[in-house]
Amino acid sequence: MISDRSPRENSDRLGKFALDLGFSLIGIADISAVREAFHLPEKLRNRFDRAVSLGKRVLDGVLEDIDDHPTPLYFHHYRQLNFFLDRSAFLLASEIQASGFLALPVPASLVLGGEKPIAHVSHKKIAFLAGLGHIGRNNLLVHPALGSRVRLVTVLTNMPLEASAPSDADCGSCVACLASCPAQAIKTRPEDFDHRRCFEKLEEFRRLRFASQHICGICVKACHGRGAA
Numbered sequence: 704m705i706s707d708r709s710p711r712e713n714s715d716r717l718g719k720f721a722l723d724l725g726f727s728l729i730g731i732a733d734i735s736a737v738r739e740a741f742h743l744p745e746k747l748r749n750r751f752d753r754a755v756s757l758g759k760r761v762l763d764g765v766l767e768d769i770d771d772h773p774t775p776l777y778f779h780h781y782r783q784l785n786f787f788l789d790r791s792a793f794l795l796a797s798e799i800q801a802s803g804f805l806a807l808p809v810p811a812s813l814v815l816g817g818e819k820p821i822a823h824v825s826h827k828k829i830a831f832l833a834g835l836g837h838i839g840r841n842n843l844l845v846h847p848a849l850g851s852r853v854r855l856v857t858v859l860t861n862m863p864l865e866a867s868a869p870s871d872a873d874c875g876s877c878v879a880c881l882a883s884c885p886a887q888a889i890k891t892r893p894e895d896f897d898h899r900r901c902f903e904k905l906e907e908f909r910r911l912r913f914a915s916q917h918i919c920g921i922c923v924k925a926c927h928g929r930g931a932a
Contacts, residue, residue: 709863709865710863710864710865711865713802713862713863713864713865714731714864714865717729717731717755717795717798717799717862717864720795720798721755721757721791721795724791724794724795725759725787725791726757726758726759726791727758727759727760727849727853728756728757728758728759728830728835728846728849728853729755729756729757729758730755730756730830730833730834730835730867731753731754731755731756731833731864731865731866731867732753732754732756732829732830732832732833732834732866732867733752733753733832733866734751734752734753734754734829734832734859735752737828737832738751738752740825741823741824742821742822742823742824743823743824747807748859750805750861751805751807751859751860751861752861753859753860753861753862753863753864753866754824754829754832754833754857754858754859754860755795755833755857755858755859755860755864756826756829756830756832756833756835756855756857757788757791757792757795757855757856757857757858758830758835758844758846758849758853758854758855758856759784759787759788759791759853759854760849760852760853761780761784761852761853761854761923762780763852765777765780766852766920766923766924767924769920769921769924771885771921772885772908772911772913772919772921773908773913773914773918773919773920773921774913775913775914777914777918777920778913778914778915778916778918781854781914781916781918781920784811784854785811785812785854788811788854788855788856789808789810789811789856791856792808792809792811792856792857792858793808795808795858796808796858796860799858799860799862802862804860804861804862805860805861805862806858806859806860806862807858807859807860808856808857808858809822809823809824809826809856809857809858809859810823810856811826811854811855811856812916824857824859826855826856826857827843827844827855829855829857830844830855831844831869831870832869833866833867833869834867834868834869834870835870836870836872836928837870837871837872837873837874838893839851839873839874839880839893839926840874840878840880840881840889840890840891840892840893840896841880841884841889841896841922841923841925841926842888842889842893842896842898842901843922843923843926845872845874845926845928846928847872847928848928849927849928850923850926850927850928851880851922851923851926851928852923852924852926852927873893874893878891879925879926879927880922880925880926882925883921883922883924883925884901884921884922885904885919885921886900886901886903886904887900888900888901888904889922901919902917904919905917905918905919
């Protein structure tokens with residue numbers, strides 16, 4: 704039980720627990736100002752004021768298999784990463800609950816129904832709030848050392864935890880992802896990212912049976928985080 708520990712001590716112990724599970728990254732976000740945007744019942748989401756953002760590095764060797772479209776090897780790796788993220792987030796949430804607090808692991812890649820694909824939470828935005836990186840031109844989280852070569856998952860909790868500050872970095876002069884994008888969805892300004900063109904290209908890849916999910920991996924491969932260093 705760690706319920707009598709300080710927020711800093713709780714954060715440090717959870718960080719060690721996450722790294723022992725095999726996560727590459729962990730950060731704590733204060734979500735009290737953004738939880739209204741979560742696609743969760745109000746009575747549930749309002750019980751959480753902290754989010755544990757967790758990341759696992761994508762294997763470089765798998766990304767080297769990608770050229771101009773996702774490959775079966777990348778699709779398999781993507782699914783294995785999601786399995787790791789969901790399973791390990793469940794174990795971390797169980798550890799929090801065993802300490803006397805509420806915890807909700809949010810699936811890494813579960814899309815809710817409707818005309819516009821949505822998720823329970825935005826893992827990348829929570830990772831940004833947790834200080835793990837910035838939102839790049841490619842509309843993904845960009846970590847200073849790993850770039851966009853990381854997959855994310857989130858655990859919501861009411862455990863007292865010391866939150867990190869959001870990153871103030873940006874992509875700088877790096878435009879590696881812009882030239883790589885087969886949909887030409889990436890623009891010079893991150894806020895001009897063309898979501899429609901990106902989704903249409905993902906749907907094309909799915910229709911051509913490169914992958915049975917809407918994935919790409921091309922700009923993930925291109926982004927090493929050089930601009931964030």
